Amino acid sequence: EVQLVESGGGLVQPGGSLRLSCAASGFTFDDYTMGWFRQAPGKEREGVSCITWGGGNTAYVDSVKGRFTISRDNAKNTLYLQMNSLNPEDTAMYYCAAAKRLLCSGSWFAKSSFSEWGQGTQVTVSS
Numbered sequence: 001e002v003q004l005v006e007s008g009g010g011l012v013q014p015g016g017s018l019r020l021s022c023a024a025s026g027f028t029f030d031d032y033t034m035g036w037f038r039q040a041p042g043k044e045r046e047g048v049s050c051i052t053w054g055g056g057n058t059a060y061v062d063s064v065k066g067r068f069t070i071s072r073d074n075a076k077n078t079l080y081l082q083m084n085s086l087n088p089e090d091t092a093m094y095y096c097a098a099a100k101r102l103l104c105s106g107s108w109f110a111k112s113s114f115s116e117w118g119q120g121t122q123v124t125v126s127s
Helices: none
Strands: 003-007 010-012 020-025 031-038 046-051 058-060 068-074 080-082 092-100 120-123
Touching: 003 092, 020 031, 020 092, 020 120, 031 068, 031 080, 046 068, 046 080, 058 092
Parallel strands: 010 120
Antiparallel strands: 003 020, 020 080, 031 046, 031 092, 046 058, 068 080, 092 120
C-alpha cells in the first residue's frame, strides 16, 4: 500500500521558516518523481515544486523561487521542502505527491500529473 505522510507544518510568523517532510512507503521511492502542492481555502490546488527520481532536476512555481528548496533523501525514502521568508500568501495545506518517472518540465504542476497523494500538513503564516 502506497503511503505518503507529510509533517512539519505549523504556525509561523511572516519572514520565518519551516521544513516540511514527506515519508514515503509502499513503492520504489527512487523510481518516482516527487512534488509538493498546496491548496489555500477557496483556491485550486497548485504545484509548488517538483524533483525528479534521482534528484537531478527540480522545478518551482514562480511565487516560491529563491525562497523554497525541494530535496529528497532516497536512502530514507523522504522528501523535504525547506521554506524560508514565508509570507501570509503561503498559508495553505501542503501535500506531497508521487509520479513514476515524471519529468519536472512542461505540465508537471498539473494535479493530474501525479498519481499518489498524501493527506497534507497545514502551514499558517500569521503574526
